[in-house]
Amino acid sequence: MADFSHKPTLTGERVILRPVTEADVPALLPMFEDPENARLTGMHTEFDEPALRAWYGSRGSRDDRLDLAVVERATGTVVGEAVLTEWDEANESCAFRICFTPAGIGRGLGTEATRLIVGHAFEGLGLHRVWLEVYAFNPRARRAYEKAGFTAEGVLRGALLWEGERVDATVMSILAPEWPTT
Template sequence: MTDFAYKPTLTGDLVVLRPLDEGDYDALRAAMDDPDVTRLTGSHGEIGEEQAREWMRTRKDQTDRLDLAIVDKTSGAVVGEAVLNNWDPDNQCCSFRILIGPAGQGRGLGTEATRLIVGYGIEQLGLHRISLGVYAFNPRAQRAYEKAGFKAEGVLRDALRWDGEWVDEIVMSVLAPEWMPSMDTV
């Protein structure tokens, strides 16, 4: 197994995933400024522009995570990001997260981006397990993850406090032995 130092470009029918860079700041800021995106990702607070730009500048240098911009092939616009992070080389696993702004929603872009990056993690990097958390008020994302082969494992009760209400987080994962069979049935 290798680390995440190599930053690939992954191409599908609907999207291209390419290394994230500072030039993607405006598109990702616009996505994060959407109230629904903020809620569905459970994002509290805001970081400053310079801090966010610096963070984006350093993504290409990280060997323990993979941050890719999601580009809509139809428009050429960056509509979000797909990330493999929290890498545990000893256990051949990592976490996955994705953010899709309003311009990229409802057209299968997130499902394809998920399949591309998860496939890369399992098939090219040799990961055994990729996990994620999705909030209970986001069933659309849960369905997209299921289409990409993820299975629910359990619930972290009251994991997020949003607008004065407690929200559960559903833990999901996909395992390497399940990956290829799951693609045959989708």
């Protein structure tokens, strides 16, 4: 099994996933500035551009996670990121997360990006399990994950405190034997 030091480029019909860089920050800024994105992802932290530049500039040297920019093929525009993180080498598993700028939402790009990066986790890295968490107030994302083959495993009750209210998170996963290879 490989680690995440190799940063591949994964090509689909509508998107390309490639290593994210500091130069992608201007395109990704709307993702961090959008209040609805913050709510759906449970992101409490406010980011500034210099901090984001430092963060994305350091992703290429990490061997414990894989951060890829989601690029719309038709326009060449960076519309989001897809990430494999929380790598558990001993158990051949990792977490997955994906987020888009407002311009990239609702066009099926996330479905293809999810299939590309999860396929890489199983076929390229030899992992056995990929998991994620999705908040109860994000049913659109949950449906997209189910469409990609993820199955609900359980609920983390009150996992997020958002604007004074507790929100459940559903843990979902997909296992290598469940992954379609065609």
